[in-house]
Amino acid sequence: MTSSEAYNLRDFVFEKILNEDPLLHTVTLLGTQKINGSENVPAIIRIEKTALPVFTDGFVERSELIESTDIYTWLFGWLPKSDDNPDVKINVICPATETHIRKYSAQKFHIVRETPALYERIVKPYIDAFPASRTQWVEDIIAGRSEASKVLFRSPPDTSNGFLILPDMKWDLVTVNSLYLVAISLTSEVRSLRDLTSGHVPMLKSIKGEAERIAGAKWGLKATELRLFVHYQPSYYHFHVHIVNSNYTGLQGMSTGQAHMLDDLISLLELDGALLQKMTLAYALGENHALCTPMLEAQITL
Amino acid sequence: MTSSEAYNLRDFVFEKILNEDPLLHTVTLLGTQKINGSENVPAIIRIEKTALPVFTDGFVERSELIESTDIYTWLFGWLPKSDDNPDVKINVICPATETHIRKYSAQKFHIVRETPALYERIVKPYIDAFPASRTQWVEDIIAGRSEASKVLFRSPPDTSNGFLILPDMKWDLVTVNSLYLVAISLTSEVRSLRDLTSGHVPMLKSIKGEAERIAGAKWGLKATELRLFVHYQPSYYHFHVHIVNSNYTGLQGMSTGQAHMLDDLISLLELDGALLQKMTLAYALGENHALCTPMLEAQITL
Structure with missing residues (x-):
């Protein structure tokens, strides 16, 4: 047409x-x-x-x-x-x-519980099976081949636990009330919050610090006006943090059972560095998600 | 008029x-x-x-x-x-x-971090200061003086860690897609999730079990079609659990930073029974909330 x-x-x-x-x-x-x-x-x-x-x-x-x-x-x-x-x-x-x-189409959602054993048996093989091409777009951003002009912060190349921050594609770059940035780790080692240990606390804290600094300098927001959270399951398996204006409510991806406050994760890791490997995590899966059927079947034997 | x-x-x-x-x-x-x-x-x-x-x-x-x-x-x-x-x-x-x-009026939201020390210094005295009359309506439900005909489940009176389940007042009692029940503990000892210890795990598990049984028997919902969560800060300080159809999305009270999956809380308490007393909890406070100003001031010294 x-x-x-x-x-x-x-x-x-x-x-x-x-x-x-x-x-x-x-x-x-x-x-x-x-x-x-x-x-x-x-x-x-x-x-x-x-x-x-x-x-x-x-x-x-x-x-x-x-x-x-x-x-x-x-x-x-x-x-x-x-x-x-x-x-x-x-x-x-x-x-x-x-x-x-x-x-x-309307999608039905199910709440499933992922024990560490189910992570090993179902979720980890699912993540391992993704071809590298699925996160090529992330690698392109990290390598500076795309969206380079949009990057708001980038760790020096030799930093261990480095990351960059750029506007999320969902944001219009104008409406401060719906500010939406994303921080992406430079290494592809951490694929989801399941991989986070106490060793990553410095990275998580510095993501928080830089996000606050940028949002303050560029848009006049205070630290308490930002909601930082991590998805599990995420939509791509390369660790990233969502940075949203705390007044931007009603976002579906902000629901408990999918979104975890970055501050809470930091606190849990400081109390027990291996907690996120030991925890059973409950979350919602839509019926169209590839993990839905295997996870629903596995719930029966829990 | x-x-x-x-x-x-x-x-x-x-x-x-x-x-x-x-x-x-x-x-x-x-x-x-x-x-x-x-x-x-x-x-x-x-x-x-x-x-x-x-x-x-x-x-x-x-x-x-x-x-x-x-x-x-x-x-x-x-x-x-x-x-x-x-x-x-x-x-x-x-x-x-x-x-x-x-x-x-539109209310601005702030994300604050509540360390155990800030809980003791600001939040606990705030909760302690509530007159009993503020939760009289809860006591009336528990005593059977009100809403008795609506109660869907009630623990036998001699049960330690007992609770009851009834429809939440926000629910129309008809639309299964927006099913909204609430489980209220019979004792007023647990005022919020900060008071939960490993000793409460049996109560939390039995709330989950009864909620699933009722939603299945009365409305044909499977266990995975329910989202059970706990608010912090809650709107009243007598422990209760929100039980919502997992397809009911977009609820403001379901956001990370206020809502905590009951399953996640159970898992954390099983791993460390005192974790919820030791954790720093991040959550959103509206500017009209009485805790907002003192908590914002306290953030500066964190």
Whole structure:
């Protein structure tokens, strides 16, 4: 589809709802679409309500009382119809592949418990099996072959336990309230928090220190305005730390069972340097995650 | 205001925005309002976009291309105007007190580190100072004076480390996807997870076991479909565990830095029964929390 052809929503033949979220006011639909007079091809449409327009006197054209009790009142409202104020934003993917459909489908989450024995039997072989090409993009950043101009901090090359800090690709680089940086260790030895021992405490503390320094110098944030956390399971097995404005709430990747406060990890490692190898870790896995089925089966014998 | 008087939004005089959330499509306004010919009184208006209507052929009346590249297309859409399809839902609180205004105002969050020494110096005295009346409602549930018919499980009275399980007041008792139960210990000895030792592991394990049994028997959920977590800081200092459907994501109280997986706590206590007294705990405090100022001041000397 080229930009000159306006997508015609009327040609979309609805098949089923892939996902909906009343809180976020979104719905994702699967259907088919004729393009360029061709056969019908799969299409995904994600619809979300637009943000509220700026409040003015004529903001609500008409309102209707739902209920009123004591000091509380609920109403429905209708906004003035206007070309400048669309009701929804629509994202279309067409033709959509199986991968797109899976990505946009609602996923069921399961909480599993990973004992040290299950780590050795299921998770470690899974991590070992990843081809190096899967984290080539990380190596490219570390080697300075990509995103070099974005790097905010880089340890001197001879530093043991070195790391670099750069903006996360999820961040728009502008909105301080949703500041999102990532610290990536220079060596690929630490693949996840399971590999962390007391020997890594200096690295973890210095990630914290540099993150605080950068966020303060560049965006005026105090140390207490940053939330630093580590994912387990992470999305890639090269140790990294998420650095987020502490006011940026509602991030799904910030949930207990996946996110671990860096400060808590430092404290645990200082109390017992081998704790993260001995601990049983509980976390959520989506059904599309490759570890989900083997881990669910292993739960039965726990 | 009585239900017979329809609230007239046109009488609202806008003063300032208390809060806005583009993700949730909400905005909260403070202003003043004349009621019954009286003086202007403070009024809070919270406006949220309504859920999307059910998708049909005529769902979008008109669309306008924003951008198109490869298989991706973005459009704006306008919905047909209809009495059955309001654009926004409006909640009004009038007259609003200072407390209402504070509750609806955006709150800044800070991440603080609570060492064992800071617990002794700041947090423990804060907890000790609470009058018993603040958790009278918990005592009433435990004594069977309130919500008795809602209790799903109760330990026999002579059980040491006993507890009960009942639906959380946030749950609608119907939507299994947002299932929310709470387990409350029968004794008031354990005030927060800081008081947990290896001696409490049997209680924690039996809370987990009963929660899984109830959620399975009553709502057909598997053990892996439940996320059990403990808050620190909690909203009341009588030990309790949150039991939530693992697919219920996006809950603010589920964030790392406040929520701790019950399974992780059990594992830590089994490895070292005094770990939760020795650990430094990092967590988020809203500026309205009574501990925020003293804890922020104490961070400087850490």
